[in-house]
Amino acid sequence: MNEKLKKESIEWIKVIATALIFAFIITQFIRPTLVKGESMYPTLKENDYLIINRMAYKLGEPEKGDIIVFHTNLLQDNGKPKDLVKRVIATGGDHIKIENSKVYVNGKLLDEPYIHDNYTDGYIDMTVPKGEVFAMGDNREKSLDSRYEDVGLVNEKNIMGKVMIRLYPFNKIGTVK
Numbered sequence: 001m002n003e004k005l006k007k008e009s010i011e012w013i014k015v016i017a018t019a020l021i022f023a024f025i026i027t028q029f030i031r032p033t034l035v036k037g038e039s040m041y042p043t044l045k046e047n048d049y050l051i052i053n054r055m056a057y058k059l060g061e062p063e064k065g066d067i068i069v070f071h072t073n074l075l076q077d078n079g080k081p082k083d084l085v086k087r088v089i090a091t092g093g094d095h096i097k098i099e100n101s102k103v104y105v106n107g108k109l110l111d112e113p114y115i116h117d118n119y120t121d122g123y124i125d126m127t128v129p130k131g132e133v134f135a136m137g138d139n140r141e142k143s144l145d146s147r148y149e150d151v152g153l154v155n156e157k158n159i160m161g162k163v164m165i166r167l168y169p170f171n172k173i174g175t176v177k
Helices: 002-029
Strands: 030-034 049-053 067-075 081-091 095-099 102-105 124-127 132-136 159-168
Touching (some): 002 030, 030 159, 081 102
Antiparallel strands (some): 030 049, 081 132, 095 102, 095 124
16 A cells, blocks of 8 residues: 555656646746736727737847737836836837827838727837837827837837737637737
8 A cells, every 4th residue: 555655646746747847838938917907908908818928039029010018117006017018119220200190110101900099199200229119009098108208118128028819808819919
């Protein structure tokens, strides 16, 4: 009986160790995140549960239109650092101009069917430095983003990953664009 208990214990240890190794590997590649706020409406809504690809920008560069999650110096109500979910509008080397509620990148008016109310507040006229991106929410009237000094340009090193999949609500499971 003692030998049988010993064998069974060893099998359990193997199963648990394997599960922990898989969990560690998976968390290196993906990360869950929860949407807080209305800044990405209508694309994303409050409490949407997302999976981000943490390897996307270790293997490549952010591209215009990507929805990203990034670290900021902003603080949540509980004092913890706040991560934001926004859409990449311009990347390093791009010239961005926001004027009369229109967004131009490299002199071309952006076609932005994803934005709410088709309105973009503010005035911007700048070239994005290499290694940084200009990101905005899809709900421009309620988005704290690169247009504002509190957030500013996003250093690529602060990007946690690219939003890939919405897991919740269940009726909207699928890729996010």
